[in-house]
Amino acid sequence: MQHLIDITSTSVDDLEAILARASDIADDPQRYQHAGRDRVMINLFYEPSTRTRVSFELAAMRLGLRVINVAASDSSVRKGETLQDTFLSLQAMGPDCIAIRHPTNGALGELTSVAEPRLHIVNAGDGSRAHPTQALLDLFTLRRHLPDLENRVVLVAGDLHHSRVTSSDVALMKKLGVGEIRLCAPRELMAGSLVTEGVRVFEDFDAALEGVDAVMMLRIQHERLGAMDAPDGQDYHRHWGLTNKRLALAAPGCIVMHPGPMNRGVEIDSEVADGPRSVIREQVSNGVWVRMAVLSHLLGLRGAD
Amino acid sequence: MQHLIDITSTSVDDLEAILARASDIADDPQRYQHAGRDRVMINLFYEPSTRTRVSFELAAMRLGLRVINVAASDSSVRKGETLQDTFLSLQAMGPDCIAIRHPTNGALGELTSVAEPRLHIVNAGDGSRAHPTQALLDLFTLRRHLPDLENRVVLVAGDLHHSRVTSSDVALMKKLGVGEIRLCAPRELMAGSLVTEGVRVFEDFDAALEGVDAVMMLRIQHERLGAMDAPDGQDYHRHWGLTNKRLALAAPGCIVMHPGPMNRGVEIDSEVADGPRSVIREQVSNGVWVRMAVLSHLLGLRGAD
Amino acid sequence: MQHLIDITSTSVDDLEAILARASDIADDPQRYQHAGRDRVMINLFYEPSTRTRVSFELAAMRLGLRVINVAASDSSVRKGETLQDTFLSLQAMGPDCIAIRHPTNGALGELTSVAEPRLHIVNAGDGSRAHPTQALLDLFTLRRHLPDLENRVVLVAGDLHHSRVTSSDVALMKKLGVGEIRLCAPRELMAGSLVTEGVRVFEDFDAALEGVDAVMMLRIQHERLGAMDAPDGQDYHRHWGLTNKRLALAAPGCIVMHPGPMNRGVEIDSEVADGPRSVIREQVSNGVWVRMAVLSHLLGLRGAD
Incomplete structure (x- = not known):
């Protein structure tokens, strides 16, 4: 499983694996606290969101990841660059994961075809349909x-x-x-x-x-x-x-x-x-455990023994 | 001492302890640089402030904490959520500390009654009265x-x-x-x-x-x-x-x-x-030492020997 | 070499050293991933820029630095403080490096005369002339x-x-x-x-x-x-x-x-x-390697053996 785009396109096995992992993490979050050391997540938010953005940021930090925030009010977005070009530029900088919120239904689908195998996309809410x-x-x-x-x-x-x-x-x-x-x-x-x-x-x-x-x-x-x-x-x-x-x-x-x-x-x-x-x-609270589970599942991170 | 809300409600002993600790830190900041590793501070700023926000952020980083910034221009705030609901949501995500700047006099007082014991609030300036x-x-x-x-x-x-x-x-x-x-x-x-x-x-x-x-x-x-x-x-x-x-x-x-x-x-x-x-x-410069002292005093962090 | 202000004022030796280092880093970035541990960079951007800001932030993180972002929309800038006073305040907080983007040609030149020896300035684009x-x-x-x-x-x-x-x-x-x-x-x-x-x-x-x-x-x-x-x-x-x-x-x-x-x-x-x-x-992609090279050259960081 490379990306989490929506529920429909994700297998029951992966969904159950994420939920089981969230349980493990909630029981003992310390085990995971350095699992993603030296990895980087970018939060690319075309719509503002305190709650979801902070939850992703905390989840990533709790896994030891570094986090970079990019907001819609930032420049390239305003300069009319397409989502795909912005995505491709950010991908070229080498992050491990990009969590994206976007106002358009299905906007993230087109990105999966241009994503490199080492890059993971997580849908942080798109349009009025998906918020997996x-x-x-x-x-x-x-x-x-x-x-x-x-x-x-x-x-x-x-x-x-x-x-x-x-x-x-x-x-x-x-x-x-x-x-x-x-x-x-x-x-x-x-x-x-x-x-x-x-x-x-x-x-x-x-x-x-x-x-x-x-x-x-x-x-x-x-x-x-x-x-x-x-x-x-x-x-x-x-x-x-x-x-x-x-x-x-x-x-x-x-x-x-x-x-x-x-x-x-x-x-x-x-x-x-x-x-x-x-x-x-x-x-x-569960949102943080679940997002830690999603990120660690996608990135293949393991808790300490 | 769980929170720093204002000078009046803080004991002379705590104030002197913070000042003494700031002296220690200023003399040898390295001793504290990983004291707060794996802890998280949220900067919740309802008013913009370069100076105070960056000073808190640097102080936290110098203790090894991770920092998440939430600005008034972010979403929930704009969506009319009350300060208390925003605070309770952020608290539920599990940070160790929230530094808050708010335009209303005494706004932080109401939060102490709903704060969990493990969560520390620091007043980063409220209304026209308090900036401890x-x-x-x-x-x-x-x-x-x-x-x-x-x-x-x-x-x-x-x-x-x-x-x-x-x-x-x-x-x-x-x-x-x-x-x-x-x-x-x-x-x-x-x-x-x-x-x-x-x-x-x-x-x-x-x-x-x-x-x-x-x-x-x-x-x-x-x-x-x-x-x-x-x-x-x-x-x-x-x-x-x-x-x-x-x-x-x-x-x-x-x-x-x-x-x-x-x-x-x-x-x-x-x-x-x-x-x-x-x-x-x-x-x-002293602002960074003093804020390191406040955070480490509240969080019970100790310098390396 | 303390600062990178523009190409004209930088020696050929330094420019070649940066480019050679960027090659080294691109070949084996892991060697540098903790080189700048416990150092802090401030991104001071008077103009918005997704691309350059994120590239600097990723470069700094890949060297192990902590990053603080300050945007033009923040307070002091709006309160009419001069660039030099904002710079001097930020410098007094003790970061190791400040990357600055500013709309005025040559704005950064005046800062070098008030910069302390331990502080490094990197031009992230000023006016319509310099973007080294x-x-x-x-x-x-x-x-x-x-x-x-x-x-x-x-x-x-x-x-x-x-x-x-x-x-x-x-x-x-x-x-x-x-x-x-x-x-x-x-x-x-x-x-x-x-x-x-x-x-x-x-x-x-x-x-x-x-x-x-x-x-x-x-x-x-x-x-x-x-x-x-x-x-x-x-x-x-x-x-x-x-x-x-x-x-x-x-x-x-x-x-x-x-x-x-x-x-x-x-x-x-x-x-x-x-x-x-x-x-x-x-x-x-090369932008990240080159900025890692600039930062590590200025800060005197070395890759692990």
């Missing part, structure tokens, strides 16, 4: 709480249309086996492409929550509330916000997830976000 | 030149109202004992909160300078000159600029300090800034 | 393909007026001996200062290409096409773009160079840029 490391950390978190995931019900709810998390999450849950996958979104924010075999779609949030073992809430962006005639967020919250009252409809022990950053009081109440069912901070 | 590492480096510099500080007179002059340096400096000088603390500012730029017991306030710069052993000049921001009817800086310089002629009013050997960046020809003349009494560059 | 590390990597690339450079013909073509590459390249080719140096540019973009002894100037691109062993194409900036009455780039391409057809006028085996980023379809065709004569990616 987020999907892996979400599944890793689900399994830690619900080891018998094949018997469980997971609901993904909120702005399914614009979230780059959804497709990757659904693809991975299908691939690795979740008992039942439910989707629920306001009509304006439903993603038609997700409505496929093996997925149950709900129009009513309360009905969708009934008996679920995990609910993954998605961020609604303020500029999209206007398009829904819910410009102030309160109306959205009334119909689509996760409250403790709504959460009571779910199965006992149901866990609550959110990829962040949260809009408190809009798609999620603070009492839920900070409550006992929330594993939101744990997702963030 | 600057105060420590200023006091460190004063003591190196005036070891009998309890018998000395120190004047802080200029824009006392807007400088985040002043409160911390005055609080520390009071706490650790300076013979006499003088303040002097244009009426529009005096900070009422500083006019407390143990401080002498002057309205006339020349009178304030008489016999002082050290003068700390503060930066005046150009946008504030307008509000004083001194839009071109020349008028300000005439009344409030430190010249060699004015410096002659001070005690022989009086040292001149400035936190930078300087407005040459406005609050300070180049002949003073670059003259034999100036310890302005030394303050910058 | 680019010139060194270009010459290194030329020699790898054309070892008998003293018998060869090299053409530099395109926007000679605005490219900061040209002067340094021409100065270095003259200094180290190239058989014949040709320049060719649209009249509006010719640089009068380059038209000196030892250089042949052409007004016609086809004539200039006749029999050359290497052609270095320069980037044309879109905002400058307007001034030439060639606002859409197509007209520029017709007269000044390098195509395979034009390349056939050159000597057999003629190599094609470009400092990047390229405007494909304007100054260079994709079939040329990606064709068998192109050494454009190799230039980028």
Whole structure:
């Protein structure tokens, strides 16, 4: 496995190997702390992202790698150079790995054909479709709480249309086996492409929550509330916000997830976000273990004995 | 001592321990160069700052730490996430230390209650009130030149109202004992909160300078000159600029300090800034030793034998 | 040799030593990977640049140095501090080396007089005149393909007026001996200062290409096409773009160079840029070796035995 571009093109064996390695690392991260010494990762981010960029940077550092950040506001990007030319230049400088975030769907696919065998590409989020490391950390978190995931019900709810998390999450849950996958979104924010075999779609949030073992809430962006005639967020919250009252409809022990950053009081109440069912901070921690697993799997790094 | 939030809430013992450690480090920095190996510091800066950010970054590197920079222009911050949520996410990624600069007075106080025991917060300047590492480096510099500080007179002059340096400096000088603390500012730029017991306030710069052993000049921001009817800086310089002629009013050997960046020809003349009494560059160097001392004190790092 | 400011002020011996060292490093980079351990480089960039900044950062990391980036958008720069004061502050923090990019011609010259002996300055491009590390990597690339450079013909073509590459390249080719140096540019973009002894100037691109062993194409900036009455780039391409057809006028085996980023379809065709004569990616790779050579030469670092 040379690159991690998306969930669909990655084999079940590789996905399981990454998740198993993430478990090993979470149990004893010290074993890996110099595994990637003298290697270099470049973070090439065409869109800003605190959370994902810092998570990749910490994951790389914890493996002993050096990290170079390149942001979209930097020069070549502004000078109109193509993604492929920027990529080829950076590759020519000899890094071991490039993590790329880009606004265009599938932008990274074209790079794999020009990548040298020694260079590894990791998708850090492209367009509105793929965010494979987020999907892996979400599944890793689900399994830690619900080891018998094949018997469980997971609901993904909120702005399914614009979230780059959804497709990757659904693809991975299908691939690795979740008992039942439910989707629920306001009509304006439903993603038609997700409505496929093996997925149950709900129009009513309360009905969708009934008996679920995990609910993954998605961020609604303020500029999209206007398009829904819910410009102030309160109306959205009334119909689509996760409250403790709504959460009571779910199965006992149901866990609550959110990829962040949260809009408190809009798609999620603070009492839920900070409550006992929330594993939101744990997702963030798991993100570092999973990204360490991805990088060390691709680069062929081994933990110390 | 888990965090450094401000001077007031830090014990004299801890402040003295930090200053003593800074002396040790300045004498033999090599001893500490791998003390913090495999540790990670995040610089979370909601306001830009070359000087303070680079000083923290160099201090951390000199202890062997890895450093990750997060700037206000990054994404989550722009997406309207609260400081506390951003902090909690970053904490969940597992850094050892977060240095934070924030425009709001007291913003860091609320974070200490949600910080895990293994995570250390350092205030890199908040609002217009607290900048404890600057105060420590200023006091460190004063003591190196005036070891009998309890018998000395120190004047802080200029824009006392807007400088985040002043409160911390005055609080520390009071706490650790300076013979006499003088303040002097244009009426529009005096900070009422500083006019407390143990401080002498002057309205006339020349009178304030008489016999002082050290003068700390503060930066005046150009946008504030307008509000004083001194839009071109020349008028300000005439009344409030430190010249060699004015410096002659001070005690022989009086040292001149400035936190930078300087407005040459406005609050300070180049002949003073670059003259034999100036310890302005030394303050910058001492800033690295003091920040190494703060970080190693908080993280419990020890120098090699 | 303390600093690398420009080609003119650097001795032939030092230039040859750097190029020889770059060869050594390219042959076995591992030997140098910890040579600069515990040293620190600051990248002080007053203009954005992905390519040069990342190349310096990778070169420094490959020598084991730590790197701190300071961008023009950072604070002190915006607060109107002079370059010299910013430099003196950064120097006071104790880095070993500062690589500086600045928009003003000759801006770095004034810094050498205030630099301490232990501090090394490297020009990463200033104004429109000097970019010595680019010139060194270009010459290194030329020699790898054309070892008998003293018998060869090299053409530099395109926007000679605005490219900061040209002067340094021409100065270095003259200094180290190239058989014949040709320049060719649209009249509006010719640089009068380059038209000196030892250089042949052409007004016609086809004539200039006749029999050359290497052609270095320069980037044309879109905002400058307007001034030439060639606002859409197509007209520029017709007269000044390098195509395979034009390349056939050159000597057999003629190599094609470009400092990047390229405007494909304007100054260079994709079939040329990606064709068998192109050494454009190799230039980028060589840039890392050459910058490692510059840094290790200045800092007195030695490879492991």
